Amino acid sequence: MTPPLGFRFAATYAGIRKVAREDLALMVSDRRAAAAAVFTANLVKAAPLLVSAKYLAQTRGYCRAVVANAGNANCATGSGERVARATARAAAAALGIREPEVLLASTGVIGVPLNARPILEALPRLAAALAPENFDVASRAILTTDTRPKTASAAVRLKSGTVRVVGMAKGAGMIHPRMATMLGFIFTDAALTPAELRPMLAAAVETSFNRISVDGDTSTNDTVYLLANGASGVRLAGAERKKVQAALAEVAGQLAVAIVRDGEGARKLLTIMVEGASSDAAAARIARSIANSPLVKTALAGADPNWGRFLSAAGNAGVSFDPGKMDIELNGIPVCRRGKDVKFSESDVQRSLEAPESTVRLVIRGRGQGRARFWTCDMTEDYIRINASYRT
Amino acid sequence: MTPPLGFRFAATYAGIRKVAREDLALMVSDRRAAAAAVFTANLVKAAPLLVSAKYLAQTRGYCRAVVANAGNANCATGSGERVARATARAAAAALGIREPEVLLASTGVIGVPLNARPILEALPRLAAALAPENFDVASRAILTTDTRPKTASAAVRLKSGTVRVVGMAKGAGMIHPRMATMLGFIFTDAALTPAELRPMLAAAVETSFNRISVDGDTSTNDTVYLLANGASGVRLAGAERKKVQAALAEVAGQLAVAIVRDGEGARKLLTIMVEGASSDAAAARIARSIANSPLVKTALAGADPNWGRFLSAAGNAGVSFDPGKMDIELNGIPVCRRGKDVKFSESDVQRSLEAPESTVRLVIRGRGQGRARFWTCDMTEDYIRINASYRT
Numbered sequence: 200m201t202p203p204l205g206f207r208f209a210a211t212y213a214g215i216r217k218v219a220r221e222d223l224a225l226m227v228s229d230r231r232a233a234a235a236a237v238f239t240a241n242l243v244k245a246a247p248l249l250v251s252a253k254y255l256a257q258t259r260g261y262c263r264a265v266v267a268n269a270g271n272a273n274c275a276t277g278s279g280e281r282v283a284r285a286t287a288r289a290a291a292a293a294l295g296i297r298e299p300e301v302l303l304a305s306t307g308v309i310g311v312p313l314n315a316r317p318i319l320e321a322l323p324r325l326a327a328a329l330a331p332e333n334f335d336v337a338s339r340a341i342l343t344t345d346t347r348p349k350t351a352s353a354a355v356r357l358k359s360g361t362v363r364v365v366g367m368a369k370g371a372g373m374i375h376p377r378m379a380t381m382l383g384f385i386f387t388d389a390a391l392t393p394a395e396l397r398p399m400l401a402a403a404v405e406t407s408f409n410r411i412s413v414d415g416d417t418s419t420n421d422t423v424y425l426l427a428n429g430a431s432g433v434r435l436a437g438a439e440r441k442k443v444q445a446a447l448a449e450v451a452g453q454l455a456v457a458i459v460r461d462g463e464g465a466r467k468l469l470t471i472m473v474e475g476a477s478s479d480a481a482a483a484r485i486a487r488s489i490a491n492s493p494l495v496k497t498a499l500a501g502a503d504p505n506w507g508r509f510l511s512a513a514g515n516a517g518v519s520f521d522p523g524k525m526d527i528e529l530n531g532i533p534v535c536r537r538g539k540d541v542k543f544s545e546s547d548v549q550r551s552l553e554a555p556e557s558t559v560r561l562v563i564r565g566r567g568q569g570r571a572r573f574w575t576c577d578m579t580e581d582y583i584r585i586n587a588s589y590r591t
Numbered sequence: 592m593t594p595p596l597g598f599r600f601a602a603t604y605a606g607i608r609k610v611a612r613e614d615l616a617l618m619v620s621d622r623r624a625a626a627a628a629v630f631t632a633n634l635v636k637a638a639p640l641l642v643s644a645k646y647l648a649q650t651r652g653y654c655r656a657v658v659a660n661a662g663n664a665n666c667a668t669g670s671g672e673r674v675a676r677a678t679a680r681a682a683a684a685a686l687g688i689r690e691p692e693v694l695l696a697s698t699g700v701i702g703v704p705l706n707a708r709p710i711l712e713a714l715p716r717l718a719a720a721l722a723p724e725n726f727d728v729a730s731r732a733i734l735t736t737d738t739r740p741k742t743a744s745a746a747v748r749l750k751s752g753t754v755r756v757v758g759m760a761k762g763a764g765m766i767h768p769r770m771a772t773m774l775g776f777i778f779t780d781a782a783l784t785p786a787e788l789r790p791m792l793a794a795a796v797e798t799s800f801n802r803i804s805v806d807g808d809t810s811t812n813d814t815v816y817l818l819a820n821g822a823s824g825v826r827l828a829g830a831e832r833k834k835v836q837a838a839l840a841e842v843a844g845q846l847a848v849a850i851v852r853d854g855e856g857a858r859k860l861l862t863i864m865v866e867g868a869s870s871d872a873a874a875a876r877i878a879r880s881i882a883n884s885p886l887v888k889t890a891l892a893g894a895d896p897n898w899g900r901f902l903s904a905a906g907n908a909g910v911s912f913d914p915g916k917m918d919i920e921l922n923g924i925p926v927c928r929r930g931k932d933v934k935f936s937e938s939d940v941q942r943s944l945e946a947p948e949s950t951v952r953l954v955i956r957g958r959g960q961g962r963a964r965f966w967t968c969d970m971t972e973d974y975i976r977i978n979a980s981y982r983t
Contacts, residue, residue: 243906243914243930275902275914277931309899310932414885417907419899493806493885494978501979507701507811510667514635515809522635522667538635539669540702579979580972586886587893587971 200334200350203363203388205229205430207329210340213321215314216270216307221340223318225325226265226384227294232428233393234262234302235400237408239421245272246279247303248422250287254299260393263300265384265424266290267341268318269369271307274419282315289319293326304382304422306343306369338367341382344585345369345461351453353446355389360433362389362443366450370413370458381458383408383423385450389443390429399444400425407451410483410573412490413462414582423451459574464581468556469499471573473513475563479571481518485561486573488516496578499557504548506534509559520563528560537564592726592742595755595780597621597822599721602732605713607706608662608699613732615710617717618657618776619686624820625785626654626694627792629800631813637664638671639695640814642679646691652785655692657776657816658682659733660710661761663699666811674707681711685718696774696814698735698761730759733774736977737761737853743845745838747781752825754781754835758842762805762850773850775800775815777842781835782821791836792817799843802875802965804882805854806974815843851966856973860948861891863965865905867955871963873910877953878965880908888970891949896940898926901951912955920952929956 202208206228213223236255238248255262266286273279287301294301305313338348352365366385391399404423425447435443460468471489476482489495492512498505506527514522527535530551534543551557594600598620605615628647630640647654658678665671679693686693697705730740744757758777783791796815817839827835852860863881868874881887884904890897898919906914919927922943926935943949 241903241906242908242910242912243902272899275899275927275930275932308897309903310897310927311899312932416884416886416904419903419906492808493974494808497975497978500975503979505700505702507664507667507703510635511633511701511811512808514633514811516634518634520634535667535702538667540667540704577979578975580975582885583889583892583970583972583975586889587895587969 200352200365202331202334202365203386203430205388205428206386207331208333208337209325209328209330210333210337211321211325214317215268221336222268222270223321223325224267224337224340225290225322225329226337227329228263228426228428230428230430231261231263232426233391233396234260235393235396235425236302237400237404237423239418241417241419243275243419245274245305245420246283247273247305248420250280250283251302254287254302257299261300262302262426263296264290264294265302265304267304267382267384269306269341269343271305271311271313272309272420273305273313274309276310276312278312282313285315286318289322293323302424306341306382306420309419334365341367341369343369344463347461349454349457349461351450351457353449355442355446357433357439357442358436360431362387362431362433364443364446364450366454368454368458370461381408381421383454385423385425385447387427387443387447388429388431389427389433389435391427396425396427399447402444403448403451406448407455410571411455411459412487412575413459413465456574459576462576463585464579465576466555466579467499467577469575469577470558471575472558472560474570475565475567476518476520476569477567478569480569482569482571483573484518485513485516486571488512490573490575493578496575499552500577500579502549502552504529504534504545504552509561510535510538513561521565524564526562526564530557592744592757594723594726594757595778595822597780597820598778599723600725600729601717601720601722602725602729603713603717606709607660613728614660614662615713615717616659616729616732617682617714617721618729619721620655620818620820622820622822623653623655624818625783625788626652627785627788627817628694629792629796629815631810633809633811635667635811637666637697637812638675639665639697640812642672642675643694646679646694649691653692654694654818655688656682656686657694657696659696659774659776661698661733661735663697663703663705664701664812665697665705666701668702668704670704674705677707678710681714685715694816698733698774698812701811726757733759733761735761736855739853741846741849741853743842743849745841747834747838749825749831749834750828752823754779754823754825756835756838756842758846760846760850762853773800773813775846777815777817777839779819779835779839780821780823781819781825781827783819788817788819791839794836795840795843798840799847803847803851804879804967805851805857848966851968854968855977856971857968858947858971859891859969861967861969862950863967864950864952866962867957867959868910868912868961869959870961872961874961874963875965876910877905877908878963880904882965882967885970888967891944892969892971894941894944896921896926896937896944901953902927902930905953913957916956918954918956922949
């Protein structure tokens with residue numbers, strides 16, 4: 200994956216996690232980049248988020264570098280902010296930039312102090328190794344229980360040239376909407392101001408990272424950064440910004456679906472479409488309730504066309520609708536009409552649910568126009584195995 | 592278990608479920624009983640709930656009998672209300688009472704039509720077999736994936752005699768607070784009016800069935816009935832009603848904890864105590880968020896003192912508090928003070944978490960007086976196995 204112009208990357212095994220696999224990434228823009236961030240909605244926020252939010256306020260939305268580590272969340276420890284600041288200072292020194300121009304992100308266990316030393320020792324080495332082609336190794340350094348890296352890219356051809364958008368993410372568990380619940384780093388060489396960038400990121404997150412669920416748990420460390428450095432030299436005419444927005448939404452959407460596909464223990468992707476709700480927000484709440492239902496997710500694992508679980512989960516969404524007007528289709532096959540059973544071939548639906556991708560469509564037959572799309576995965580014994588094993 | 596005076600029971604295998612195990616119970620009060628009900632908060636309500644609510648309105652809160660079946664929820668099918676009413680009519684005919692004096696409850700698969708015929712055929716047989724000592728067999732007929740029956744009793748010695756409260760429940764999966772999310776039938780021979788009974792049941796449910804979670808899913812069929820027939824002949828003086836209320840809360844609490852203990856795949860019970868929240872309701876929300884967190888429940892399964900998951904789940908409760916003021920104890924051992932790690936023996940805590948019962952205590956050090964107690968169980972691979980297996 201080739202990153203947009205003017206971005207360079209490096210990663211190494213600093214020794215934060217026990218397994219000898221890359222665990223520290225440095226991501227740098229050669230020039231000052233406008234930056235936007237979305238942080239977790241959890242009341243408990245890890246130190247790197249708190250410190251980065253302060254930095255962004257100090258720089259009024261600009262940055263030069265991101266330091267991300269896996270293996271430790273740097274959350275709920277007495278030394279958290281101190282370690283986060285020391286990391287930013289060391290990165291700034293190695294790069295010849297200012298401390299608040301460094302943004303931070305961490306993922307891993309909560310409540311265990313993060314040792315700053317291996318990070319501080321590794322940063323000069325990383326600064327010396329920066330290169331565009333290290334994007335991929337950086338995308339591996341942020342992983343935890345993920346089984347594979349997640350990257351996505353898009354290019355937008357405009358009158359005065361091409362703008363590129365490239366992103367990487369990590370997910371696996373503790374994945375729940377109402378903010379990213381994961382780490383995501385998106386880079387573009389478009390020229391945009393921080394004020395332009397923030398609503399663009401918010402809109403892209405809303406239809407991507409906020410529409411996925413693995414287990415309904417929202418982490419203390421969820422972070423998405425979007426950096427725009429203008430290195431493409433392309434000027435965006437008014438209508439052209441929409442095209443960049445679409446490319447950004449595309450990249451964020453691809454990363455979000457990749458996270459669900461690689462959910463802890465997941466073998467199947469389920470796309471949930473809700474139509475006819477009283478508003479888009481109501482549709483999203485219904486879809487979210489389905490996406491978080493362990494009974495829906497285990498039924499998917501077992502390829503069981505137990506559509507009553509979808510109806511029941513919809514009824515638990517806290518949204519008002521008439522269940523007697525709800526139709527449900529599983530992989531295109533009607534299984535419920537107006538809240539009641541219809542005849543269908545169980546074996547056909549069962550077979551279709553054995554595929555790696557399924558879709559459930561819930562339509563409320565009324566006047567509502569609200570719709571939402573949401574993604575979740577099946578819940579398998581491996582989810583339990585992964586999360587019940589003692590921390591390593 | 593001996594039921595209170597004036598109640599008789601019978602159960603049989605009517606043929607609703609495939610396995611030849613009791614699946615139909617008839618519970619009768621020899622005299623008119625005041626009745627109170629709490630039904631699911633799910634927007635989708637099964638036919639027996641809708642019909643029973645109408646009956647209770649017609650009788651102004653009295654009943655003579657309850658018919659409960661396992662193996663089919665009688666929910667979301669075109670024939671639901673018809674089958675429910677036919678059941679009540681047949682029970683009324685067999686018992687020589689009126690149709691609206693019969694309350695109904697069902698549990699099992701949603702969206703598959705319930706065949707009325709085996710029920711209508713079995714009811715006369717059941718009416719002929721009614722006896723107090725059949726309480727236990729009736730408590731088995733309402734089970735689904737439960738591994739054992741759940742019953743509880745209490746006796747209150749008062750000036751003019753003794754009042755008894757006895758209950759049975761079924762649970763296993765789809766167990767989540769905000770109403771019972773299970774079936775529960777409680778009987779007392781105290782003399783109480785429907786108007787007296789309703790707030791008593793509501794209060795008892797609030798601290799018992801509304802304070803448990805197995806998987807966070809709320810069923811379409813959750814029902815708790817409380818019947819008071821006055822057969823003890825005991826008159827309750829003003830202050831004595833509180834004693835009956837306490838006995839009722841005790842029985843409901845025992846049944847609720849029994850449900851969690853026997854949660855699908857559960858091997859361990861976790862009691863969650865939250866103190867120092869801004870209100871009891873806020874404390875309950877924090878406790879509920881912890882009780883529903885798959886990461887908390889899998890950590891318990893693995894005996895992992897990963898207390899960050901408790902803190903994170905508390906932060907997701909949607910309740911405002913200062914995480915920097917939260918202390919956490921696992922089985923009496925402090926693991927977090929003021930939101931930060933403290934030194935503790937991991938092996939001691941781990942060993943303690945291997946016991947069948949654990950307690951987590953979260954205390955917010957401030958001015959809040961809100962407290963709540965909540966129960967949940969661990970989430971094991973067996974939960975997945977049970978729920979991912981194709982319906983039988």
